[in-house]
Amino acid sequence: MKNRIITISREFGSGGRTIGKEVARQLGIPCYDQELLEKLAEESGFSRDYLREQGEYAGEKGLFGLSLAPRTYGLTNQDQIWKIQYDLICRLAEEGPCVIVGRCADYILRDRADCLRVFIHASLEKRAERIVREYGERPESPEQRLRDKDKRRATYYRFYTDMKWGRAQNYHISLDSGELGLDRCVDLIKQLY
Amino acid sequence: MKNRIITISREFGSGGRTIGKEVARQLGIPCYDQELLEKLAEESGFSRDYLREQGEYAGEKGLFGLSLAPRTYGLTNQDQIWKIQYDLICRLAEEGPCVIVGRCADYILRDRADCLRVFIHASLEKRAERIVREYGERPESPEQRLRDKDKRRATYYRFYTDMKWGRAQNYHISLDSGELGLDRCVDLIKQLY
Numbered sequence: 001m002k003n004r005i006i007t008i009s010r011e012f013g014s015g016g017r018t019i020g021k022e023v024a025r026q027l028g029i030p031c032y033d034q035e036l037l038e039k040l041a042e043e044s045g046f047s048r049d050y051l052r053e054q055g056e057y058a059g060e061k062g063l064f065g066l067s068l069a070p071r072t073y074g075l076t077n078q079d080q081i082w083k084i085q086y087d088l089i090c091r092l093a094e095e096g097p098c099v100i101v102g103r104c105a106d107y108i109l110r111d112r113a114d115c116l117r118v119f120i121h122a123s124l125e126k127r128a129e130r131i132v133r134e135y136g137e138r139p140e141s142p143e144q145r146l147r148d149k150d151k152r153r154a155t156y157y158r159f160y161t162d163m164k165w166g167r168a169q170n171y172h173i174s175l176d177s178g179e180l181g182l183d184r185c186v187d188l189i190k191q192l193y
Numbered sequence: 194m195k196n197r198i199i200t201i202s203r204e205f206g207s208g209g210r211t212i213g214k215e216v217a218r219q220l221g222i223p224c225y226d227q228e229l230l231e232k233l234a235e236e237s238g239f240s241r242d243y244l245r246e247q248g249e250y251a252g253e254k255g256l257f258g259l260s261l262a263p264r265t266y267g268l269t270n271q272d273q274i275w276k277i278q279y280d281l282i283c284r285l286a287e288e289g290p291c292v293i294v295g296r297c298a299d300y301i302l303r304d305r306a307d308c309l310r311v312f313i314h315a316s317l318e319k320r321a322e323r324i325v326r327e328y329g330e331r332p333e334s335p336e337q338r339l340r341d342k343d344k345r346r347a348t349y350y351r352f353y354t355d356m357k358w359g360r361a362q363n364y365h366i367s368l369d370s371g372e373l374g375l376d377r378c379v380d381l382i383k384q385l386y
Contacts, residue, residue: 119367121362166361168312168359168364169316169369171367172372172373174312176365180365192377
């Protein structure tokens with residue numbers, strides 16, 4: 001397998017985004033994360049802040065919010081965003097080697113033989129430490145925030161891909177960044193490129 | 194994390210056993226796989242052929258076979274084997290560095306900080322090719338054999354560990370041996386030791 005594209009799926013707080021950026025920097029290829037959001041905002045007309053959550057998370061109503069209520073009136077905002085995101089990610093993959101963080105890129109590019117699919121995870125404790133360090137304290141406990149994020153991300157993933165999020169079998173390599181450390185994860189991924 | 198022990202959990206047909214043996218050979222430490230079965234046979238009085246399936250797979254009755262029927266009369270054979278296997282694996286881990294293949298060792302040693310937990314998987318197609326090559330043809334299709342094995346192993350794992358088998362979060366590293374190749378898997382695991 002010769003890889004031109006690396007997709008990084010990650011649990012919230014696992015450092016997957018940082019790992020993706022560093023891999024891209026060391027390999028000298030672009031990393032689409034914030035840039036993806038910018039392009040998505042440009043093409044969809046929705047604001048970046050709105051899109052930050054919409055292309056990866058189910059709303060508070062979970063699957064019910066995704067599947068039933070608003071669909072009475074045709075495509076939901078999330079359906080439209082999914083479609084634009086889908087096309088955009090396919091286009092970016094065509095343009096050349098890159099790292100793509102999140103946004104179900106692993107699923108969207110699943111049929112490309114040149115795509116290395118990576119999943120980054122860590123224990124609840126390690127992720128809780130990390131999000132407090134990175135994003136500060138909030139009214140809810142960090143564990144509560146993580147559980148909520150995990151649940152809404154898994155629901156979104158399940159709905160649009162019909163696959164189970166975090167199942168090892170969906171990825172070429174899955175790494176526990178909390179135990180292995182971010183630098184080691186970067187090294188391992190680089191070696192597979 | 195400094196690793197003295199490596200546990201290899203694997204999907205049937207993924208080559209996980211071969212990877213475990215090769216890692217152990219290259220690191221110059223013992224690999225417990227057949228030897229574990231020998232010791233288990235010695236300590237339990239059950240035959241090796243009987244034990245080959247019993248410490249990893251639910252029977253054809255699945256969860257029902259494990260949980261209800263035979264338990265009316267106290268401990269089942271599988272319960273006894275689980276207990277002996279549990280104690281044996283803890284003892285082996287105490288004795289010194291080693292690789293342990295299968296037998297829920299990842300769960301049994303989960304509280305040891307010096308244990309690297311590895312999961313090896315591959316696509317159904319790649320595993321089907323491999324089992325026909327290694328074990329020859331059978332009356333059932335290879336895909337059918339794999340699905341049956343996967344299901345019975347997941348049921349066993351769930352029953353005795355109360356965890357979901359194949360969930361990336363249970364392991365430090367999960368690898369797709371079909372895409373990455375066995376040698377590369379061996380290299381990556383060795384680096385983390």
